Amino acid sequence: MASLMTDQGPPDGIVLTEAQKKSRRQRSIAIALALGVLVVLFFAVTLVKGPAVLVRPM
Amino acid sequence: MTAVDHNAIELPPRISEAEVSDYIALLKPRVMSLVIFTALVGLAIAPGHFHPVLAFTSLLCIAVGAGASGALNMALEGDIDALMSRTANRPIPRGRITRSEALAFGLTLSFFSVMTLGILVNWYAGALLAFTIFFYVVIYTMVLKRWTAQNIVIGGASGALPPVVAWVAATGSISVEPLLLFLIIFFWTPPHFWALALFRSDDYARAGVPMLPVVAGPDATRLQILLYTIVLVAVAVAPWPLGYFDAVYGIASLVLGAGMMVCAVEVYRRRERTESLRATRKMFAFSILYLFALFSTLLIEVVVRAVTPLVW
Numbered sequence: 001m002a003s004l005m006t007d008q009g010p011p012d013g014i015v016l017t018e019a020q021k022k023s024r025r026q027r028s029i030a031i032a033l034a035l036g037v038l039v040v041l042f043f044a045v046t047l048v049k050g051p052a053v054l055v056r057p058m
Numbered sequence: 059m060t061a062v063d064h065n066a067i068e069l070p071p072r073i074s075e076a077e078v079s080d081y082i083a084l085l086k087p088r089v090m091s092l093v094i095f096t097a098l099v100g101l102a103i104a105p106g107h108f109h110p111v112l113a114f115t116s117l118l119c120i121a122v123g124a125g126a127s128g129a130l131n132m133a134l135e136g137d138i139d140a141l142m143s144r145t146a147n148r149p150i151p152r153g154r155i156t157r158s159e160a161l162a163f164g165l166t167l168s169f170f171s172v173m174t175l176g177i178l179v180n181w182y183a184g185a186l187l188a189f190t191i192f193f194y195v196v197i198y199t200m201v202l203k204r205w206t207a208q209n210i211v212i213g214g215a216s217g218a219l220p221p222v223v224a225w226v227a228a229t230g231s232i233s234v235e236p237l238l239l240f241l242i243i244f245f246w247t248p249p250h251f252w253a254l255a256l257f258r259s260d261d262y263a264r265a266g267v268p269m270l271p272v273v274a275g276p277d278a279t280r281l282q283i284l285l286y287t288i289v290l291v292a293v294a295v296a297p298w299p300l301g302y303f304d305a306v307y308g309i310a311s312l313v314l315g316a317g318m319m320v321c322a323v324e325v326y327r328r329r330e331r332t333e334s335l336r337a338t339r340k341m342f343a344f345s346i347l348y349l350f351a352l353f354s355t356l357l358i359e360v361v362v363r364a365v366t367p368l369v370w
Contacts, residue, residue, distance in 0.1 A: 016073060023075045030078045038174070041115055045178045048111045 074159065080149040084132055084160055085125030092349070093124040093220045096243060099353045100221030100236055102360040104228035112179055116227035119175035120220050122167050123187045127194040127216070129164035133157045134199050138265040144258055164195075175227065183227035190219040204266070207273040214247030215240075238297045239353075245290040246349055249283045249322060253342040256280075256325070257335055276334070280326045283341070287322035291315035294352060303356065310355040314348050321345070 016024070046053050097120045101113050132139065132150055136157050139145035149155040155163075168191050176184025198213030206212075218240045225236035252270055255262055256279055259271040271279040294315055298308025321341040328337040 014071065014073065019075050020073045023077050026078050027074075027076070027081075030081070038170070041118070041174070042178065044111050045115060048109050 072156070074155070076149065076155045076159070080154045081129075081163060083149050084129040084155065084163060086128030086131075087125075089128060089217075090121055090124050092346075093217070094121045095350065096239065096353055097121075097220040097224040099356050100224030100239060101228050102357050103235055103239075104225045106229065108228040113228070115178050116175065116183065116224060119171045119179070119184075120187060120223055120227075123171035123175075123191055124220065126164045126167035126171060127191050129160050129167065130191075130195045131199045133160035133164055134195070135203070136160075138204075138267060141265040142258070142261040144261055179227045180230050182230055183223055186219065186223045186226055190216050190223060193219070204268070207268050207270045209268070210251040211248050214244050214251075217247060218243035235297075235302055238293075238302060241293050242290070242352065243349070245286060245293050246345065248286040249290065249318075250342065250345040250349075252279050252283050252286075253325065253338045253345065256283075256338040257342075277329075284322045284326045287318050291318055304359070306359055307355050311352055314351055317344060318348050 094117060097117055101108065101116065132148055134157075135145075136150040139148050140151035145151065150157060150160055168188075172184050172188045172191070175187050194213070194216035198209065198216055202209040202213050221239040221243070222232070222236040226232060255269040255271050256276055259269065259276070262269040263272045270282060274282075291311075294311045295308065297303040298305065298311065321337070321344045324337040325334075325341050328334045
């Protein structure tokens with residue numbers, strides 16, 4: 001199966017350049033870090049507020 | 059004919075090569091740093107205890123909200139940014155990021171900053187942050203900027219709100235002190251930006267932005283800078299005799315205000331091109347120092363009071 005695929009020549013669709021792959025990876029890491037910070041922030045505030053986390057003004 | 063048209067619109071999909079630094083540039087980091095600083099002062103002078111984690115969360119949300127406003131501003135001003143030398147290197151004019159990508163980025167950050175501030179701190183602060191973003195993006199960028207020479211006067215309100223948002227985050231209510239900070243930044247904005255507009259007036263004229271020097275001329279702008287500086291200095295000193303801030307702040311605001319007045323008078327007097335350019339650049343630079351030093355005084359006072367409670 002693998003040999004069949006390689007015999008068919010270059011794959012269809014878009015092939016990313018090295019620069020595009022590199023920048024996409026950078027952006028993915030930045031998004032992951034931002035989401036990580038958000039999770040840590042919610043966790044930390046939950047610890048700080050304790051049961052009062054469910055009591056919000058307004 | 060149909061086949062030709064069909065082929066013409068079938069462009070290859072654009073693959074972004076934008077790096078993280080391009081997205082950081084969209085946030086206007088220098089503006090963000092001033093917003094963080096003024097918000098920090100708003101937090102610091104707020105009464106009562108505010109947990110450091112909640113204080114950090116508030117500052118982070120205000121900073122991200124300010125960055126989101128910057129990204130949305132750049133998304134909406136890509137056309138005029140490309141025409142001005144000061145802004146031609148921004149990610150959108152350089153083709154690093156498309157307007158729709160910047161729009162999506164700005165809207166996402168706006169949503170998360172407002173919701174996080176509302177959920178984790180309080181909804182009054184969240185709502186005020188949402189209003190600040192709305193005011194900057196819709197009222198200033200979309201309406202005022204290309205319409206009236208009073209754009210930065212009215213639009214300056216959005217830049218003046220961060221310490222108020224911070225105070226509301228800390229206390230859940232509003233009071234006179236954050237409004238005084240608001241007024242100081244509000245009256246600081248026109249002389250600061252008109253000084254910039256004076257030495258960048260060719261840029262603004264080319265882009266068709268009706269800044270005061272373009273619409274009313276440099277002489278009228280110099281007079282307005284002087285008048286607004288007089289009001290600014292008076293507003294900045296007023297909290298001292300009114301009893302809201304103490305003598306250390308009062309003396310600092312008088313000294314710094316004298317510096318602002320000297321710069322404004324120089325801008326008003328110097329009409330010859332080279333001298334005028336030097337005076338406006340000096341005014342622009344000093345105005346940043348003025349605001350930073352004035353707010354630093356309040357911050358230092360809070361820190362000194364905290365570490366030496368018996369003396370005070």
